[in-house]
Amino acid sequence: xxxxxKAVALIxxxxxxxxxxxxxxxxxxxxxxxNFYTGFCVExxxxxxRKKDKAKPKRNNALWSAExxxxxxxxxxxxxxxxxxxxxxxxxxxxxxxxxLDCKGFMVKKAVEWIKENDFxxxxxxxxxxxxxxxxxxxxxxxxxxxxxxxxxxxRPLCAKNLPETIPEIxxxxxxxxxxxxxxxxxxxxxxxxxxxxxxxxxxxAGGCCFLTDKNYSDKLVDMWQHRxxxxxxxxxxxxxxxxxxxxPNENFKMIVGREQGENKFMEGYKKIxxxxxxxxxxxxxxxxxxxxxxxxxxxxxxxxxxxxxxxDADEVEMSVxxxxxxxxxxxVKPMLADEIPEVWYx
Amino acid sequence: MKHTxxxxxxxCPMPVIRTQDKIKTLAVGDVLEVICTDPGALNDVPAxxxxxxxxxxxxxxxxDEVIIIIEVVDNENRDAGDKEx
Numbered sequence: 001x002x003x004x005x006k007a008v009a010l011i012x013x014x015x016x017x018x019x020x021x022x023x024x025x026x027x028x029x030x031x032x033x034x035n036f037y038t039g040f041c042v043e044x045x046x047x048x049x050r051k052k053d054k055a056k057p058k059r060n061n062a063l064w065s066a067e068x069x070x071x072x073x074x075x076x077x078x079x080x081x082x083x084x085x086x087x088x089x090x091x092x093x094x095x096x097x098x099x100x101l102d103c104k105g106f107m108v109k110k111a112v113e114w115i116k117e118n119d120f121x122x123x124x125x126x127x128x129x130x131x132x133x134x135x136x137x138x139x140x141x142x143x144x145x146x147x148x149x150x151x152x153x154x155x156r157p158l159c160a161k162n163l164p165e166t167i168p169e170i171x172x173x174x175x176x177x178x179x180x181x182x183x184x185x186x187x188x189x190x191x192x193x194x195x196x197x198x199x200x201x202x203x204x205x206a207g208g209c210c211f212l213t214d215k216n217y218s219d220k221l222v223d224m225w226q227h228r229x230x231x232x233x234x235x236x237x238x239x240x241x242x243x244x245x246x247x248x249p250n251e252n253f254k255m256i257v258g259r260e261q262g263e264n265k266f267m268e269g270y271k272k273i274x275x276x277x278x279x280x281x282x283x284x285x286x287x288x289x290x291x292x293x294x295x296x297x298x299x300x301x302x303x304x305x306x307x308x309x310x311x312x313d314a315d316e317v318e319m320s321v322x323x324x325x326x327x328x329x330x331x332x333v334k335p336m337l338a339d340e341i342p343e344v345w346y347x
Numbered sequence: 348m349k350h351t352x353x354x355x356x357x358x359c360p361m362p363v364i365r366t367q368d369k370i371k372t373l374a375v376g377d378v379l380e381v382i383c384t385d386p387g388a389l390n391d392v393p394a395x396x397x398x399x400x401x402x403x404x405x406x407x408x409x410x411d412e413v414i415i416i417i418e419v420v421d422n423e424n425r426d427a428g429d430k431e432x
Contacts, residue, residue, distance in 0.1 A: 063363070063391055064394065074367070076364075269356040
């Protein structure tokens with residue numbers, strides 16, 4: 001009796017990784033999923049923070065994919081290790097701050113470590129030649145194999161027929177004839193295969209799964225780095241870039257103004273870390289202040305913050321400025337008018 | 348044995364990761380109470396339990412906290428020699 005071969009599948013929560021894992025299951029391979037959490041993953045966060053999204057199902061698509069497939073999923077926290085990938089990408093960034101090629105190489109490298117530790121035989125991904133402009137090209141896919149150390153233990157079931165044979169194929173663990181030859185940016189073959197497998201409710205195809213591919217997010221990240229002495233970051237830093245309206249009225253501080261109730265509630269958890277402002281005479285958002293602020297800065301910030309509350313048209317509102325050390329100042333200010341806030345202040 | 352995991356102020360998937368890592372240290376039959384503030388955990392933690400073979404005994408929302416009580420069932424991925432005393 002031949003040995004039951006085991007593969008770990010990189011599961012992002014998108015359609016391609018779902019299909020790649022299913023193709024292997026159909027060939028009798030024991031598959032378990034692995035999902036790497038970098039801190040920049042779109043999954044979960046934005047759904048959780050913003051109240052307006054509450055009507056949407058709050059599901060993690062990687063977990064959902066694993067459940068559809070009937071496989072285990074191992075979610076691995078790589079936040080710390082990922083910093084080096086983001087800060088020093090050997091292959092540079094994409095259109096925004098997305099180091100896609102280094103990122104994929106890093107994840108496959110982590111999967112190589114995982115299969116060694118867990119006695120698995122090979123790795124599969126949902127990559128398709130030509131699907132993505134940076135990491136999924138004919139010339140970059142071998143780079144991932146080489147730099148991750150996976151070599152021929154990395155099988156891409158959806159486009160394997162367009163690539164040289166890998167060990168699982170050469171050794172007969174999988175039947176190459178039952179693999180696929182997808183290529184290019186079209187999603188039609190994947191959608192047809194999804195239909196064939198009976199998957200109807202999968203995550204939006206080709207959607208960005210990483211905040212680093214988002215221009216607005218990348219701009220905020222760059223702004224944060226430009227105003228700090230180092231590019232190092234903590235999870236809280238990158239979380240805060242996902243919430244609120246970011247306004248930098250001065251080089252030495254930035255305001256984060258909650259845009260709705262869900263964000264205000266989330267930001268409440270940061271009141272012991274950042275100075276914050278709220279309006280005591282009218283309803284209004286919570287505003288966090290990131291940086292070293294002077295008394296003049298606090299007054300300026302209070303006027304701007306007042307602009308986003310219900311007292312925006314009042315002659316004067318009362319704003320409470322609070323500091324992490326427990327100090328508190330009450331300011332009576334005139335809310336700033338919309339046209340008094342220069343566009344360049346918005347990050 | 349009953350255990351508690353505080354995962355407040357963490358957004359998914361962090362509560363799931365913390366649950367996963369905690370359960371690796373527990374024995375079959377142990378009960379883990381996970382306390383979160385991200386409402387997404389109400390779906391994600393039970394989903395993780397279902398696919399990894401653990402039993403969700405109860406889920407509830409108390410004020411702004413989401414509480415999930417799990418019985419450790421299948422723990423083949425448990426860390427060797429890492430069981431909590």
